[in-house]
Amino acid sequence: MELEQPAISDTGDFTINMGPQHPSTHGVLHLKVTLNGETIKNVEPHLGYIHRSIEKMSEASTYRNFIYLTSRMDYLSAHMNNQACAMVVEKGLQLEIPPRAKVIRMLMSELTRLASHQLWWGALGLDLGAITPYFLGFRDREEILDIFEETCGARLTMNYNVPGGLMYDIHPNFVGKVKTFLKNFEDHLPEYKQLLTGNIIFEERTKGVGILTPEDALSFGCTGAVARGSGISCDVRKWNPYDGYETVQFEEPMETGCDCYSRYVVRIREMEESVKIIEQLIDNIPEGEFQAKTKVVLKVPKGEYYTRVETARGELGVYLVSDGSSNPYRIKYRSPGFSNLAALNTMAKGNKIGDLVAIMATLDLVIPDIDR
Amino acid sequence: MFSFYDISNSIHQWLSSQMGSTAVMLIEMAIVGVLAISLFAFLGLLLVYMERKVAAFMQLRLGPNRVGWKGTLQTLADTIKLLFKEGFSPDASDKFLFNFAPILVIVVAMLLLAPIPFAKGFQIYDINIGVFYISAVSSIGVIGILMAGWSSNNKYSLLGAMRSGAQIVSYELSAGLSLVVIVAFSGSMSLTQIVQSQADGWWIFKGHIPAMIAFVIFIIAGTAELNRAPFDFAEAESELTAGFHTEYTGMRFAMFFLAEYINMFIMAAVGATLFLGGWMPLHFGNLSGFNHIMDFIPHIVWFMGKTFFLIFVLMWFRWTFPRLRIDQLLTLEWKYLMPISLFNLLLVALVVIKGWHF
Numbered sequence: 154m155e156l157e158q159p160a161i162s163d164t165g166d167f168t169i170n171m172g173p174q175h176p177s178t179h180g181v182l183h184l185k186v187t188l189n190g191e192t193i194k195n196v197e198p199h200l201g202y203i204h205r206s207i208e209k210m211s212e213a214s215t216y217r218n219f220i221y222l223t224s225r226m227d228y229l230s231a232h233m234n235n236q237a238c239a240m241v242v243e244k245g246l247q248l249e250i251p252p253r254a255k256v257i258r259m260l261m262s263e264l265t266r267l268a269s270h271q272l273w274w275g276a277l278g279l280d281l282g283a284i285t286p287y288f289l290g291f292r293d294r295e296e297i298l299d300i301f302e303e304t305c306g307a308r309l310t311m312n313y314n315v316p317g318g319l320m321y322d323i324h325p326n327f328v329g330k331v332k333t334f335l336k337n338f339e340d341h342l343p344e345y346k347q348l349l350t351g352n353i354i355f356e357e358r359t360k361g362v363g364i365l366t367p368e369d370a371l372s373f374g375c376t377g378a379v380a381r382g383s384g385i386s387c388d389v390r391k392w393n394p395y396d397g398y399e400t401v402q403f404e405e406p407m408e409t410g411c412d413c414y415s416r417y418v419v420r421i422r423e424m425e426e427s428v429k430i431i432e433q434l435i436d437n438i439p440e441g442e443f444q445a446k447t448k449v450v451l452k453v454p455k456g457e458y459y460t461r462v463e464t465a466r467g468e469l470g471v472y473l474v475s476d477g478s479s480n481p482y483r484i485k486y487r488s489p490g491f492s493n494l495a496a497l498n499t500m501a502k503g504n505k506i507g508d509l510v511a512i513m514a515t516l517d518l519v520i521p522d523i524d525r
Numbered sequence: 526m527f528s529f530y531d532i533s534n535s536i537h538q539w540l541s542s543q544m545g546s547t548a549v550m551l552i553e554m555a556i557v558g559v560l561a562i563s564l565f566a567f568l569g570l571l572l573v574y575m576e577r578k579v580a581a582f583m584q585l586r587l588g589p590n591r592v593g594w595k596g597t598l599q600t601l602a603d604t605i606k607l608l609f610k611e612g613f614s615p616d617a618s619d620k621f622l623f624n625f626a627p628i629l630v631i632v633v634a635m636l637l638l639a640p641i642p643f644a645k646g647f648q649i650y651d652i653n654i655g656v657f658y659i660s661a662v663s664s665i666g667v668i669g670i671l672m673a674g675w676s677s678n679n680k681y682s683l684l685g686a687m688r689s690g691a692q693i694v695s696y697e698l699s700a701g702l703s704l705v706v707i708v709a710f711s712g713s714m715s716l717t718q719i720v721q722s723q724a725d726g727w728w729i730f731k732g733h734i735p736a737m738i739a740f741v742i743f744i745i746a747g748t749a750e751l752n753r754a755p756f757d758f759a760e761a762e763s764e765l766t767a768g769f770h771t772e773y774t775g776m777r778f779a780m781f782f783l784a785e786y787i788n789m790f791i792m793a794a795v796g797a798t799l800f801l802g803g804w805m806p807l808h809f810g811n812l813s814g815f816n817h818i819m820d821f822i823p824h825i826v827w828f829m830g831k832t833f834f835l836i837f838v839l840m841w842f843r844w845t846f847p848r849l850r851i852d853q854l855l856t857l858e859w860k861y862l863m864p865i866s867l868f869n870l871l872l873v874a875l876v877v878i879k880g881w882h883f
Binding site: 160167169175176177191278279280281282283284285287288289292348349352354355357358505506507508509510 | 580583584585586680681684688754755757761762763764765766844845846847848849850851852853
């Protein structure tokens with residue numbers, strides 16, 4: 154077969170296609186990587202392999218139903234996605250949700266964040282060639298998923314939020330199990346630090362790698378741990394508190410290293426902060442209703458509404474245009490993964506191909522979130 | 526006392542009484558060949574099983590536990606599965622080199638078995654330049670990997686092979702220099718004589734700090750030469766999918782896999798022989814009572830115990846460390862290990878000349 158262009162250019166550049174089936178793209182992401190030897194010249198992400206037109210499908214669903222499609226976006230923070238959608242409908246209907254529902258939503262969000270970060274931590278180890286963290290991360294994640302299963306009936310796509318509150322009350326075992334989990338996790342977090350944080354090989358691999366300057370982070374619209382690793386405060390829970398986050402005490406972890414290691418430390422500290430939030434709330438779940446009274450068919454008044462939440466990956470925005478009928482006229486999601494991925498080329502240029510994997514791992518990409 | 530030497534000697538004498546010397550030699554070669562291949566196959570099965578169990582132990586899992594007693598036959602089942610797989614080769618590959626590469630890699634691994642003394646007088650070929658032979662033959666293996674990477678006509682394979690080439694050629698130096706330390710101490714290149722020289726204590730104890738340094742460098746460089754984590758650049762699963770054997774399927778893939786484990790055994794065996802006394806029991810200078818008790822444990826147990834201890838250490842590395850980056854790997858060798866090895870060699874020369882070692 155005749156090749157249309159030579160495999161290696163005159164300057165020694167050549168292209169390899171990482172993905173859509175590749176062990177470390179964590180899904181069907183296709184990266185067209187131009188290399189010179191091992192050095193990265195250019196990274197071009199190609200999307201669309203898992204586009205399911207969730208936004209368009211939402212227009213055909215009612216205000217009660219479209220929420221559940223979003224569990225399939227960022228499946229690791231399914232609860233937060235649902236929450237953002239429920240909140241946008243509540244905003245349109247001007248519904249005030251009961252305090253019990255607010256606290257349970259917060260608890261579930263933080264547990265989801267913990268579960269997501271545990272998976273990320275394991276996958277980061279896997280991408281850097283250490284396989285054991287993956288199993289240790291899953292050990293703790295499993296406990297959280299068991300708690301979810303008992304309350305919601307599902308482990309991953311929980312579908313627990315409805316406009317006006319929660320679908321049903323928490324399981325009687327919930328409080329006890331969360332406390333047991335917190336106690337176990339307290340013992341396990343030092344292991345995380347032993348295996349990766351203090352490891353000299355890990356530090357060599359991540360420090361000074363994948364630099365994202367604060368200016369770049371802002372211009373690419375990066376949010377979540379990616380922006381906070383570059384010293385930009387962007388926690389929606391702090392800046393625009395929702396569902397009762399103004400009542401809890403927590404810090405927004407920030408690092409100024411701008412490299413993979415900073416993003417790693419930010420996420421590890423975020424886990425500690427999530428634990429703090431859960432500790433504050435778990436003994437203070439107010440009694441009362443878990444759902445506000447709503448009509449059977451919801452009709453959001455004509456207008457435009459926007460809400461945002463802090464998912465495990467960053468800021469998720471939901472933009473809703475309503476024409477007053479029982480279906481959304483238009484839904485647009487501002488997903489954190491998409492904006493974070495945009496910074497990949499800037500971060501990866503000039504690094505080695507092994508670094509590309511580390512950079513992608515600290516971006517914490519979930520491909521269905523990027524493609525929708 | 527039980528000794529393999531008696532068995533091999535009596536077989537040799539019985540054969541010699543039956544036929545001429547040429548026939549005896551041919552028959553003995555055949556027996557040794559069969560034994561070597563059986564050992565090879567058995568070690569492959571055992572080490573893969575061991576690796577999976579050690580990994581499971583580190584990772585809060587059970588490991589294989591379905592096929593056979595506690596999963597002992599799992600590797601056999603996997604081998605049978607691999608035998609039935611299609612031996613696929615890509616259209617654009619260089620067919621001859623593509624098929625030849627796994628054979629070369631596995632032949633090199635088998636050749637390396639020859640000078641290893643398993644017990645007193647139980648050795649395939651007691652060559653008087655054993656250490657030199659090992660470092661010479663083991664460096665042929667990289668040619669097989671380069672062949673595999675080049676002939677696959679796949680950019681991932683080529684990257685993996687080139688990494689492996691740079692890595693093995695570099696670390697060969699440190700590994701060689703740390704072997705030279707023991708050669709300097711014992712004054713011999715024959716593995717049998719090196720073991721004999723440790724009758725009053727293993728070199729790692731007798732050789733003071735230089736032997737310790739050499740041992741640590743040998744373990745690091747040996748891991749790198751084996752292409753095992755944290756130096757598994759040639760495969761680098763998360764970066765290069767499977768590196769140089771991306772395009773290999775079925776039994777040809779299994780050959781690379783098997784060769785890796787045999788090489789691991791040989792690396793551990795060489796380390797045990799040179800630094801930890803090989804089959805020599807634990808002896809301390811003049812403590813004759815203690816030494817006598819230690820002598821009751823058969824040599825083969827000592828040898829296998831030490832070897833498998835080192836293999837366990839290698840597995841431990843693999844399942845706890847992240848992978849380095851290729852430039853960091855070369856920095857580590859050329860900027861740190863290599864100068865330390867050279868300096869260490871000078872130190873050893875001084876120690877040996879002054880007779881400071883025990």
